Structures are given as structure tokens and as C-alpha cells.
Amino acid sequence: MSLVKLDIYSLRNIQKESFYPTSTINLFYGENGSGKSSIVEAIFILGRAKSFRSHSIKSVISFSDTQLIVSAQLLQSNGNNLNLGVQLDNKNIRCHINHQITKKRSDLAYALPLQIIHPKSYELLDGGPQLRREFLDWGVFHDNENFLTLYSKFKVALNQRNALLKSKQVQHIHVWNKELIYYGTIVNSYRDIYLQKFKPIFLNILKCFFQIENIDLKLLPGWDTTISLEDILLSTLEKDLRYGFTQNGPHRGDFQLTIDDRLVKEVVSRGQLKLFVISLKLAQMQLLLSEQANNGCFLIDDFSAELDIDNREKLLLYLSKMNCQVFITATEISEFGNLNKINNYKMFHVEHGNIKSV
């Protein structure tokens, strides 16, 4: 899959722009405030129906308008065309696939698998577990078509159980315990299976950037798995009642990245942490590409943020050999490094919200 044409209307400082990216590497340069991140944001919205930098997606709508539209023509690996569109106003977000409204955002995510690196990406390893769960589940979602349904059923059981805990009406809690244990155990095992496939790919990619030994990546299931989830739910019921929500289960799941048994975030620099995050995301894309006919899209906003020129060149070379479509932004052409080693790329200049192929 690749984006063949992109149309953006009223998204931040972009009024009305269309452009034709190449199926390989697309480089955007322009001064601060020209609209580079907004282009990346437009593509991200198309695949995820949310912004990667604003909590409220509505703030992305141009001040001079009341609605924004992003639409794209995609060429799929089987040669078919696909149209994706997202329309957002102050009240609603409407997602279209081939001009039909779809209520399921997951349909967009299946159609346009996206990975993004942006200046705050290091938070994946530096912040709380929520981001890591989302990262992990993105991979499992694309890896296993049953995951989304099972995860939704797990969430229903969890929400019902939490509602009983909050209202302190636990006489029928065993009904939801049973569902939570059944679906929760499967969710955890899918994550585990995914991580086992993911780990060797990730460790291999890391070698492009580091010569560090004894790196380990481990799933933290969200409960002590030496004890059954059933026994845990029974033995922690009082505590759960006190807090008003379920303390153990895959909704507390996480993963841990260590060097010599120490958390990576505690032993490496910010720039190095970013390379770990980049390697994690590259590995997800690599695994997706190796297993699916539908390839994905890799976005990098602000290429030079905390990456030295040497690592930027390595990353660009790696991406150029991967069978995926790439969008990268920088303020100066020189920040992309030596482009002689890259066979096929397209360059765009961004100025006052206008995008020109150069």
C-alpha cells in the first residue's frame, strides 16, 4: 500500500493543498511554522483519526474554518485503489473508506498502518505504561485479526467488574471474573506470542545503531503469572473494593527494556533513548511487512531532533531498504544528510502552508 495522492483542507495553516508522494521516501523541508508537522499530522489523522501532538483533535482545524478534511488515494499491494477520508468539524469526526462512512476507526488503521517518530517519542520508554501498552497492542492488532474482538470483550468484562466494585455490589462479581479471566488470559497470551516474534527483529535492528550487549525485552503481563488470575482476583477483592477498580490484569500490562538488568531509560542518554524507540518502531513495521501483504507508512517529524547526522543517515538508509512509504520533515535540506546513497526519493518544499515538489 502507498499513498498516491493526498488532499488537505483547512488543517492548521494549510488551506487547500494536494500533492503526489512517491511510494518510497518523501522529504519535506521548510522553516519553522511553515506547516511540515501539519502534513505529518494530516497523514496521521487519516490512519488513526486523532492527532499525535494535540490532545483535542479539534484544535487541528484551521482557525479560519469550521471543518477540516483529509483525503487520500491509496494504491494497495493487490493493485486496487482505495480512498480514505476523514472529515472533522466541531462536533463530529466522520471516517470514509471508498466514500462509504465507517464507524470503526480500526478500519482506517487496517487500511493505513502507521508508525510515527516525533520529538516526544522518547516518552514511550520514559513515560507511563499506557503508551507501551498501546505500542504493543498496535503490533498485536496487526498481527492477529482476532485480537480486537477479544480485547473488546475483555474491556466489557473489566468495565462491568469495575462498576460493581465502585457500587460495592459484589454478590455477582464472579460472573464478570469469569469473563475477565477468560478474555484477559487470551489477551496476555497474544501479547506474549507477538513479543516473541518481535524481539529478535528488534535486537537485530538495534545493532545498526548500537554495539551494546545484554539487552533484554520482557513482557510484564499485569499480574503475577506464577499465580492464576482467578486466585489473584479472589485474593485481592478487598483491595479492589477499596480502590474501586481492578488492580490486576492485562489492562496493567507493560513491557520492560533492560541493559544488564537495568532499565534502559536509566542508563542511556536522551538521544540514545530515542534510537531505542526508533528501533522499536522500525521493528514493528518490519514485522508487519514480513507478515502482511499490506505494507505501511513511516512518519518522522523533525528529523534532527536529538539525532546526530551519523544516526540520521543510518536511519534513512535503513528506511530506504524497507518496503514502506516514508515521510520525513526537517527545517533544512542538509539535515537529511548525504542523499547519494538513497535511490529513490521525492523532495518537497513547505512554505506558509503551501507544498511544492522540488
Ligand SMILES: Nc1ncnc2c1ncn2[C@@H]1O[C@H](COP(=O)(O)OP(=O)(O)O)[C@@H](O)[C@H]1O
Ligand atoms: N488551528 C490552527 N489554525 C491555523 N494555524 C494554526 C493552527 N494551529 C497552529 N497553526 C499554525 O500553523 C503553522 C504551522 O505549524 P506546524 O505545522 O507545526 O509548522 P512546522 O512543523 O513547519 O514548524 C504555525 O505557524 C502555527 O502557528
Ligand SMILES: [Mg+2]
Ligand atoms: Mg514541526
